[in-house]
Structures are given as C-alpha cells and as structure tokens.
Amino acid sequence: MNFVALRMLTGDRSKYFGLVFAIAFCTFLLENQTSIFANILKRTASQILDVTDAEVWVMDPRTEYWEQTKALKDTDLTRVRGVPGVQWAVRLFKGNPVARTLSGKFAVAFLVGLDDATLVGAPRKMLLGSWERLREPDSVVIDKAGYILLFPDEPLELGRTLEMNDHKVTIVGISDASAPFVSLPVMHARYSEAVTFLGRERTELSFIVARPAPGVSAQELTERIEARTSLRARTTDEFMWDCIDYYLKNTGIPVNFGITIAVALVVGTVVAGQTFYLFTVENLKQFGALKAIGVANSRLVGMILLQAASVAALGFAIGTGMAATFFEITLHKVATRGIVLMWQCVAITGACILFVAIVASILSIRRVLVLEPAAVFRG
Amino acid sequence: MTSGVAVSCLGVRKHFGEGEARIEALRGVDFSAGFGELSFLVGPSGCGKTTLISVIAGLLHRTGGEMTVLGARLDGLSDRERVVFRRRNLGFVFQQYNLLPALTSAENVAVPLLAAGVPRKEAVEKARALLSRLGLGSRTSALPSTLSGGQQQRVALARALVHEPRLVVCDEPTAALDHASGKAVMELLAGKAVQPDRAVIIVTHDTRVFGYAHSIASMDDGRIVDVRRVARGARAAEAGPADSVHEVALA
Numbered sequence: 001m002n003f004v005a006l007r008m009l010t011g012d013r014s015k016y017f018g019l020v021f022a023i024a025f026c027t028f029l030l031e032n033q034t035s036i037f038a039n040i041l042k043r044t045a046s047q048i049l050d051v052t053d054a055e056v057w058v059m060d061p062r063t064e065y066w067e068q069t070k071a072l073k074d075t076d077l078t079r080v081r082g083v084p085g086v087q088w089a090v091r092l093f094k095g096n097p098v099a100r101t102l103s104g105k106f107a108v109a110f111l112v113g114l115d116d117a118t119l120v121g122a123p124r125k126m127l128l129g130s131w132e133r134l135r136e137p138d139s140v141v142i143d144k145a146g147y148i149l150l151f152p153d154e155p156l157e158l159g160r161t162l163e164m165n166d167h168k169v170t171i172v173g174i175s176d177a178s179a180p181f182v183s184l185p186v187m188h189a190r191y192s193e194a195v196t197f198l199g200r201e202r203t204e205l206s207f208i209v210a211r212p213a214p215g216v217s218a219q220e221l222t223e224r225i226e227a228r229t230s231l232r233a234r235t236t237d238e239f240m241w242d243c244i245d246y247y248l249k250n251t252g253i254p255v256n257f258g259i260t261i262a263v264a265l266v267v268g269t270v271v272a273g274q275t276f277y278l279f280t281v282e283n284l285k286q287f288g289a290l291k292a293i294g295v296a297n298s299r300l301v302g303m304i305l306l307q308a309a310s311v312a313a314l315g316f317a318i319g320t321g322m323a324a325t326f327f328e329i330t331l332h333k334v335a336t337r338g339i340v341l342m343w344q345c346v347a348i349t350g351a352c353i354l355f356v357a358i359v360a361s362i363l364s365i366r367r368v369l370v371l372e373p374a375a376v377f378r379g
Numbered sequence: 380m381t382s383g384v385a386v387s388c389l390g391v392r393k394h395f396g397e398g399e400a401r402i403e404a405l406r407g408v409d410f411s412a413g414f415g416e417l418s419f420l421v422g423p424s425g426c427g428k429t430t431l432i433s434v435i436a437g438l439l440h441r442t443g444g445e446m447t448v449l450g451a452r453l454d455g456l457s458d459r460e461r462v463v464f465r466r467r468n469l470g471f472v473f474q475q476y477n478l479l480p481a482l483t484s485a486e487n488v489a490v491p492l493l494a495a496g497v498p499r500k501e502a503v504e505k506a507r508a509l510l511s512r513l514g515l516g517s518r519t520s521a522l523p524s525t526l527s528g529g530q531q532q533r534v535a536l537a538r539a540l541v542h543e544p545r546l547v548v549c550d551e552p553t554a555a556l557d558h559a560s561g562k563a564v565m566e567l568l569a570g571k572a573v574q575p576d577r578a579v580i581i582v583t584h585d586t587r588v589f590g591y592a593h594s595i596a597s598m599d600d601g602r603i604v605d606v607r608r609v610a611r612g613a614r615a616a617e618a619g620p621a622d623s624v625h626e627v628a629l630a
Binding site for chain 2: 285288299
C-alpha cells in the first residue's frame with residue numbers, strides 16, 4: 001500500500017507542492033536565521049580563532065571578552081613562560097587605531113601586534129604578499145575587506161600607504177582574515193611597531209598566547225597558569241565562548257534574532273503542520289473508503305507516516321538546498337563573508353521539521369483512527 | 380439459483396447517542412439475503428437502510444438482536460478480525476464511487492488485493508483483466524477524473540468484485556447516474572456480480588432498477604415493513620434485462 005500512500009500524496013499537485021513548499025520555506029527560514037545568528041556571534045571571536053598556532057590565551061583576570069583588554073605587565077610573560085607545560089608563550093597586542101589613506105578616507109581598525117620573532121598569531125591565508133614582509137619597517141598586512149573599505153573600487157595591490165598615529169605605514173600583504181563582529185579593517189603588524197601605531201591610548205601587552213608542551217592538554221595548561229600566575233587563562237574554544245556569551249548577555253542581538261527565529265519557527269511549523277493535517281482531513285473520505293474495504297488501522301498509520309516522512313524529507317532537502325544556495329551566493333560578498341550554513345543549524349532545523357512531521361502525523365493519525373468507516377456511506 | 384442464506388438478521392437494533400440525543404436507527408430488523416440473489420433494500424431517506432448495511436458489513440456494531448453474515452457472528456470477532464473478515468469477504472460499491480483520484484482505474488480496482496498483500500504487479504494485472512471483462516479495457520490507465528460517472532461506477536464495481544468476495548454491498552449505486560449509465564451498471568451487477576456463492580445487497584431509491592431484484596425489502600422508521608420476491612428480476616439477472624425490465628417499478 002506504500003505506493004497508494006505516495007500517490008495519494010502526490011496526486012493533487014497543487015496541494016502537494018503547497019505542502020512541500022511550506023516545509024521547504026520553514027526549513028530555509030530556520031536554517032537561514034539560525035546560521036546568520038550563529039555566524040554573527042562567531043564573528044565576535046574571529047580574531048581569536050584566526051590564531052591557530054597557540055591554544056591557550058592568558059589575560060588580565062577581569063578580561064571577559066576579546067574587545068575588553070587591560071594591559072599585562074612584561075613580567076607576566078616571563079611568569080607564564082615559567083609555568084611547567086608551556087612549550088612557548090609570546091605576546092599579542094590588540095588595539096584600535098585610526099587608519100587614514102592619502103586621499104583622506106579613514107576608518108577605525110583592529111590592529112593585531114604579532115610577536116616580532118615568530119609572527120605567531122597571523123592568519124594563515126594570504127591573498128597577496130607574504131607574512132615575512134612584516135619584518136620590513138613600518139609595514140602592515142590588511143585584510144581584503146578592510147582594503148576595499150579604505151580603497152574602494154581600486155584593485156588589490158601592495159605598496160599602498162596608510163597613516164596611523166603620524167606613522168606612514170606600507171601595506172605589504174593582503175590577508176583573508178576572518179570578518180570581525182563590526183566591519184572594521186583587520187590589520188596585522190609586528191608587536192614592536194603595532195604599539196607605536198596606536199598612540200597615547202596604547203595598551204601594550206593585551207594578551208599572551210601560548211602553546212602547551214607535548215603531553216600537556218590546553219585545558220590542563222590553563223589551570224596551571226591560573227594557579228601559578230593569578231592571571232586568567234583560557235583555551236581558544238573557551239575564549240571564543242566567553243566572547244559569544246558576553247554578546248549574548250550584554251547586547252540586544254540574541255533578543256532580536258531570538259524573536260525572528262521564534263517567529264520563523266512558529267510560522268513555519270504551524271503552516272507546515274497545519275497544511276499536512278489539512279491534507280489528511282481532506283483525504284478522510286479516501287481513508288474511510290480504505291478502512292471499509294479492509295485496510296487495517298496499522299496499515300493506514302504506516303501510510304500516513306510514510307506520507308509525512310516523504311514530504312518532510314523532500315521539503316527539508318529543498319529548504320536546505322535553498323539555504324545552501326543563499327549562503328553560497330552571500331559567502332563571497334564583503335559584508336557577509338564567512339557566513340556559512342552551519343551543520344549544527346541544519347541538524348537543529350532537521351529536528352524541528354521532524355517534530356512538526358511527528359506532531360502533524362499524530363494529529364492526522366488520530367483523525368483517521370477515530371474515523372468511522374461507515375461514514376463513507378454518508379455521501 | 381438460490382443456494383442458501385448469506386445474511387440473516389433477526390430483531391437487529393442499532394441506536395446512536397444516549398439520553399435525549401438517543402436515536403433509534405434500527406428498531407428490530409428482520410432481514411435475510413440469499414446467495415445468488417440481488418437483494419434490494421428500499422425506503423425513504425432516514426429509514427435506516429444505510430445503517431442496516433453498515434451493520435451487516437461490520438462497519439457498525441449492532442446494539443441488539445441476532446445476526447450472522449456468511450455464517451459468522453461478527454460481534455464475536457475482534458476489531459482486527461472484523462477488518463480481515465471485511466477484506467476477505469466483502470465488496471463495496473458507494474454512491475459517490477469513492478475512487479482514489481490519484482490512482483488509475485486499474486490501480487483503484489487493485490486496492491483490495493493490495494490490502495490483502497498481493498504484489499502490486501500481480502494485483503494490477505488482475506484488475507486490468509477484470510476491467511476488460513467489464514468493458515473498460517481501454518480505460519485501465521485513466522484517472523477517475525477523466526471517466527464518466529457510469530465508467531467510474533463500473534470501476535468501483537470492479538473494485539468490489541476483484542477479490543471475489545462472497546457478499547457485495549452497494550449503496551445507491553445508480554443514484555448519481557443517468558438512465559443509460561445506471562442501466563449499464565445494473566446489468567453488470569446482475570450479470571457479473573451475482574454468483575451462486577455470492578450475495579449482493581443493494582440499497583437504492585431508484586425505482587427504475589427494481590426489475591433487477593430477486594427480493595425487495597422495504598424499510599420505514601428503522602423496521603422492515605414489507606418483503607417481496609420479484610421473479611422477473613431473477614430472470615433479468617440471468618438473461619439480461621430489456622429496457623422495459625429496467626424500468627419496472629415496484630407496484
């Protein structure tokens with residue numbers, strides 16, 4: 001009887017497409033909104049995640065997230081290096097200088113100062129130039145989006161100059177640094193130069209980044225550092241979640257997105273669930289005829305579940321395809337770069353669609369099970 | 380042609396609701412239908428005809444009286460056993476055909492076989508063969524929406540017969556059809572459905588088709604008020620009725 005169930009489902013094309021579209025739209029809406037939300041929150045930790053060499057971050061005990069830094073003492077670096085299990089530890093500077101082009105265009109930037117000797121903390125992917133050129137005096141590497149912001153409609157090329165705190169600096173590389181939470185240029189320079197680019201508001205030693213020695217886990221090392229230095233030490237993942245947590249608790253982002261996602265969830269699930277339920281109700285006479293003919297209730301339940309599973313699977317697949325296409329299109333745009341369809345969001349949406357299908361199926365099954373087969377005689 | 384009693388009802392009662400809302404649909408019905416016969420149930424709307432065939436078909440539980448259908452006491456069967464009993468032994472023809480609109484004629488006819496677990500290909504082949512015998516060999520792949528009312532009812536009739544049930548229950552099979560289509564359906568019922576080991580019960584208002592009946596039971600207010608044997612109907616079932624027979628009405 002499976003083919004009968006599927007033919008009942010697809011027989012009325014307009015109803016069938018309406019049902020599939022409702023679930024596809026619900027899927028798209030949920031995956032789209034949850035992914036954008038998750039990716040925007042992830043952006044709050046972009047510069048942390050870009051540092052792939054180190055696994056442990058050390059900071060002032062009162063530092064809560066990336067943007068909030070209080071200068072450490074130079075001796076703190078030595079103390080951290082002295083903690084057993086530290087393979088190496090280097091300084092990292094973070095500041096927000098104003099970068100100005102010769103044409104007068106300017107923007108506040110994220111400036112990351114890398115350890116002079118090792119350049120630990122630089123994003124790996126370079127679009128133009130090389131990290132080694134940072135060893136040249138008064139040089140910076142800028143991310144592509146920042147370059148486009150400061151030099152709109154101009155081709156990517158090295159050698160352009162910027163002015164920061166009365167310093168003329170040369171762009172020696174263009175990187176593919178992850179997009180920050182706010183759309184500011186992301187620049188990297190050597191630590192010793194970065195502190196001079198910021199001016200009087202400098203906070204020299206923002207962070208210490210370290211790598212655990214072989215055999216020591218990052219978690220274990222953070223505990224040791226905190227015990228021995230009284231500084232705050234977090235693994236990269238922990239620090240990322242600190243940032244996300246801070247924005248969740250202290251900004252209106254989660255409320256606004258939460259409302260949108262809730263609306264998407266309610267509207268999507270109600271529309272999809274109701275459409276499927278009505279589909280069954282409209283077919284009650286057919287189910288009644290099948291009952292009268294001698295199709296067992298268990299078989300009818302199987303037919304409804306098959307119909308629900310089929311339409312949910314197809315709608316979910318189409319909706320996910322729509323969401324993937326959307327993110328593929330927006331992925332390469334400057335403003336939305338790096339925002340991708342996250343598998344976690346696909347999984348959560350899948351669970352929601354499954355829930356809708358189950359609820360709609362239960363309601364539909366109930367109607368069919370209580371249906372008196374004699375009703376088919378009533379015209 | 381008659382070779383025994385297929386359905387026997389003795390004082391069958393059925394009510395719906397309780398208290399002030401209680402409706403006595405059947406008030407002690409005595410009725411029987413023989414194998415090899417077309418047994419008609421006639422009467423005004425609301426007299427209990429449909430309730431009676433629903434009880435006989437095991438779609439409703441009687442609330443009193445005695446009843447055997449094909450030798451079985453349906454009240455002694457579990458719900459599951461009643462479903463299996465219906466699937467094996469009963470065929471249904473509905474006033475509004477109740478064909479599944481998404482299935483072709485042959486697939487619709489095959490539904491009782493599919494419900495019984497017959498493989499799809501085999502079931503559809505058997506359905507096609509039956510449709511050919513009923514004069515619809517060229518419409519086996521047609522959807523119900525492309526068929527005339529008469530053709531749809533013939534498909535419904537094929538669906539009721541394909542699994543060779545011993546009892547066929549028809550509810551107003553000609554009510555939605557014009558004269559010629561109704562006549563064609565009744566001729567098929569009389570010629571193909573009536574078998575020595577099969578009983579056919581037809582609920583109808585359509586006086587034009589009374590001539591096909593072997594017996595006509597008249598109902599009123601939940602009771603059988605009159606039963607008549609119609610010898611002419613028996614001849615018609617065997618030899619095929621003429622127009623004049625088709626139009627015979629019960630005097």
